[in-house]
Amino acid sequence: MESTWRQLIESWRSQNLPIQKACEEDDIRSFETRHRIALPPDIREYFLNVNGMTPHYPGDQDKEGFSFWTLERMRTLAEDNEAEGRRYVRLTEEDSLFLFCDYMVWSWAYTVKILPGSGSAEGIYLVCCRNPVKIADSFSDFVRLYLEQSDQLYPPSAHEHIR
Numbered sequence: 001m002e003s004t005w006r007q008l009i010e011s012w013r014s015q016n017l018p019i020q021k022a023c024e025e026d027d028i029r030s031f032e033t034r035h036r037i038a039l040p041p042d043i044r045e046y047f048l049n050v051n052g053m054t055p056h057y058p059g060d061q062d063k064e065g066f067s068f069w070t071l072e073r074m075r076t077l078a079e080d081n082e083a084e085g086r087r088y089v090r091l092t093e094e095d096s097l098f099l100f101c102d103y104m105v106w107s108w109a110y111t112v113k114i115l116p117g118s119g120s121a122e123g124i125y126l127v128c129c130r131n132p133v134k135i136a137d138s139f140s141d142f143v144r145l146y147l148e149q150s151d152q153l154y155p156p157s158a159h160e161h162i163r
Contacts (some may be wrong), residue, residue, distance in 0.1 A: 002045075002049070004140055005046060005049040005050060005143075007147055008146075008147065009049070009119070011062075011147060012050075012053070012062065015062055015063050017054075017059050018054050018059045018146060019050060019061060020050055020051040020052055020053065021051060021071060022047065022048055022049050022050055022051055022145055023048060023051050025048070026050070027047075027071055028044055028071065031074070032043055033151065035098075036116050036117065037115075037116060037118065037119070038118070038119030039160065040112070040114065040120055040121040040139060041119075042121075042139045042140040043100075043121070043139045046110055046139065046143070050087070051071055051072075051076075051105050052068040052070040052073070052074075052100075052144070053068045053069075053134075055070060055073055056111055061104075065103075065104040065148070066103055066104075066153075067101060067102050068075070068100065068101070069099065069100050069101060071152075074084075074098055074099060074100050076094060076095050076096070076097060076098075076099070077094040077098075077099060077109075077127060077134070078147040079099040080099055080109075080133060081094065082157065084106075088103075093113070095116075096113050096114060096116070096122075096129050097112075097125060097127065097132065098111055098112050098113075098114055099109035099111050099112055100112060100139070103153075107126070108127060108143065108155060109126075109127050110124060110135075110153075111124070111125045111127055111151065112139055113125060114126075120149070121137075121138050121139060123138075124136040124138065124139060124141070124142040125139055126136070126153070126154075126155060128155055129155065133155065133156060135152050135153060138154075153154075
C-alpha cells in the first residue's frame, strides 16, 4: 500500500501542489477518540504519509478539481451540513459518513462510511444526491481510481442532484 501513497504524492508533486506534512500517531488517536471510531488501516496509513492537500489557495485542489482534506478538516457529513448550513442534504447515517475529499469546491464530496465502534470502512460514497452512491470498497481503492482518473469517481448520469 505504501506504493499507492508514493504514487499519490508524486501525482500531486507533478502538479506543483504543496505536500502536507504527515500526521503524528497522536493526531490520529485524538481524531478517533473524538469521533468514537477507529480509522480503517488504509486511511490511517495515508495520514501517516501525507495530510491531504493544503486547505488554502493555491494548492487546495488538483488540476481536475479534487481536494483531499486534512485530518483536521475531516468530519462527519452531519457536522459539515450543520457548519455550512446545508439543510438540503439530509441523509440517513450521516453521522457515519466521514468526508475526506470534495470536487470543485463541494459540487459533490466523498465520504468513508465508518460505523461507531468499528475500525473498518463499509465503503466509499459519493455524496451529492438523495442517495449516496457507493464507488469503492475502501479508501485505497478510491485512491487507485483517482490515480487512474476513472469515470467511476463522478456521479452516475441517472442520479438526482440536490441543489
